[in-house]
Amino acid sequence: xxxxxxxxxxxxxxxxxxxxxxxxxxxxxxxxxxxxxxxxxxxxxxxxxxxxxxxxxxxxxxxxxxxxxxxxxxxxxxxxxxxxxxxxxxxxxxxxxxxxxxxxxxxxxxxxxxxxxxxxxxxxxxxxxxxxxxxxxxxxxxxxxxxxxxxxxxxxxxxxxxxxxxxxxxxxxxxxxxxxxxxxxxxxxxxxx
Numbered sequence: 164x165x166x167x168x169x170x171x172x173x174x175x176x177x178x179x180x181x182x183x184x185x186x187x188x189x190x191x192x193x194x195x196x197x198x199x200x201x202x203x204x205x206x207x208x209x210x211x212x213x214x215x216x217x218x219x220x221x222x223x224x225x226x227x228x229x230x231x232x233x234x235x236x237x238x239x240x241x242x243x244x245x246x247x248x249x250x251x252x253x254x255x256x257x258x259x260x261x262x263x264x265x266x267x268x269x270x271x272x273x274x275x276x277x278x279x280x281x282x283x284x285x286x287x288x289x290x291x292x293x294x295x296x297x298x299x300x301x302x303x304x305x306x307x308x309x310x311x312x313x314x315x316x317x318x319x320x321x322x323x324x325x326x327x328x329x330x331x332x333x334x335x336x337x338x339x340x341x342x343x344x345x346x347x348x349x350x351x352x353x354x355x356x
Contacts (some may be wrong), residue, residue: 185354193348195338204344205229208238208275220248224262228348237265242275242332256281264299264312273299273312293317314340320348 182299189210195204205228212222228240240262247255260275279293287296298313331351 178324185216185251185356186213187212187214189350189352189354191333191348191350193346195344195346198343198345200229205232206348220244235269236267239263240275241347253280259272271299271301271312273297289322290320291322292319312341314338314342318346330354 173338191208192205193204193208195206197203200277206226207228208224208226210222210224210322212220220243222241222242222244224238224240226236228236228238230236240260242258242260244256244258247257256279258275258277258279260277261332262270262275263270264281275297277293277295279291281291283289294300295316295318296314297316304323316336316338318334318336319340320332322330322332324330332350332352334346334350336344336348336349338344338346
């Protein structure tokens with residue numbers, strides 16, 4: 164599955180030329196505070212994406228997640244996003260993703276559906292809000308509900324464009340469902356043709 168996700172992303176990013184588009188790489192760090200527990204998670208991630216310049220984006224994500232500085236978990240994901248239009252400066256969007264989660268006790272495939280909106284305050288600052296549902300493909304189908312991965316997440320964030328190629332951002336997220344986390348995250352994005 165991992166090879167298929169990576170091959171699909173590379174074909175999408177580099178196999179299709181579009182004059183108005185650009186590529187980007189985003190490094191992320193999320194500090195996830197597990198509600199009612201001392202099991203806190205540090206998540207280091209990297210996104211490789213292509214904005215096709217026509218309201219479509221394709222993005223791959225890889226993560227390394229540590230639990231209390233010890234056990235490692237991983238993730239690889241492929242996502243497609245679509246801007247839906249812009250009204251009064253607000254641009255709603257929707258996204259779908261599939262991925263594989265590697266936990267210390269099991270590996271499984273999952274899917275994600277998300278909706279959100281972004282607003283450009285000025286040439287450098289934009290704000291966004293998003294809701295996301297994530298669940299394993301076979302959650303409940305094989306009578307297995309112990310993955311701990313079916314969650315709703317609501318998040319808000321701010322992005323600051325340093326120049327045409329560099330941007331930084333912060334986010335706050337509340338995740339509820341099989342797992343419950345409050346997350347603070349930071350990111351850096353480099354964009355290029």
